[in-house]
């Protein structure tokens with residue numbers, strides 16, 4: 001029988017790491033043994049009782065979970081609907097990224113790895129990785145583009161204080177994609193002892209699935225928290241910003257098969273979709289391969305990656321994870337976008353109405369409130385992926401504070 005007739009569309013990875021036509025594992029031959037080891041073992045390890053126990057205990061006592069699901073009363077009044085904020089901004093290190101790095105450091109230990117490498121763009125993932133390496137007492141090297149090192153001095157200092165070595169990537173555009181290439185090169189040089197902690201639901205199988213599973217604690221909590229607030233597990237909408245897509249993947253995870261819950265993904269339009277300075281991959285991207293995965297990707301006609309732009313460093317990735325490419329193409333999630341200006345205004349509005357300074361990434365998700373029509377009785381959940389402390393200089397420059 002034709003597979004298509006007996007199977008409902010699945011939004012999860014198949015055993016080869018494909019989401020529909022996207023995903024897979026396109027890696028240099030020298031990494032095959034390493035990648036296969038991870039592919040063969042990650043689910044088994046994650047399902048071990050001792051692993052789950054250690055993961056949950058660190059999420060509780062170290063990260064500070066569960067993060068609250070907060071009913072935003074004044075924001076709700078303004079938009080005449082029921083808005084809840086999932087407070088990932090209250091996690092240790094200030095964002096959702098720590099959920100994944102805690103999971104991966106425990107994975108690395110179970111695999112017997114002795115060293116950690118990571119790539120970072122703005123430095124947020126580098127800090128989250130350096131943090132868990134200090135926690136576990138494991139050597140940490142973070143690859144970062146030379147330009148990003150100059151732009152993100154406070155995060156470079158944080159990583160150093162946490163004991164990590166920060167190595168500048170000096171090739172190409174000297175930003176995130178070059179740092180990723182350097183990290184992969186370092187992994188090839190020492191495949192037995194090193195584990196590579198990728199920071200989002202991107203890259204080759206099993207990373208997109210593994211990272212989504214570590215982040216799925218977000219929607220697991222939303223279910224029981226919303227039940228307490230509203231007597232139902234199911235909101236009408238879940239809204240999240242998308243850089244690579246990990247906070248969105250975690251917020252959607254337990255709702256993927258429930259079509260009554262509408263999933264909204266918000267990309268960074270930068271200075272405008274047609275400005276040449278944006279990161280709205282679903283609008284501007286085409287199928288291609290980046291970091292070992294087939295996905296949607298901003299590229300020139302001859303396949304050169306286009307340097308993305310957004311005022312929020314966490315959203316300027318030239319692709320999206322393969323699951324998001326599939327959610328976009330299948331229509332399961334609706335992809336919208338917000339410009340720099342719209343996000344900055346939405347960020348300031350949250351400060352004034354709720355006393356919460358959001359990360360500028362998260363402010364992109366908030367900006368969608370002005371662009372959608374909700375019913376009074378709708379339940380809308382916005383994943384507040386991070387706090388705005390790291391963005392203070394951007395807020396100061398933008399609003400001339």
Ligand SMILES: *Cc1c(COP(=O)(O)O)cnc(C)c1O
Nearest residue numbers: 200243244245246247314361386
């Ligand atoms: C890194 C980051 C993002 C973007 O990454 P995703 O993998 O798309 O979640 C969003 N918000 C914050 C606060 C971040 O630090």
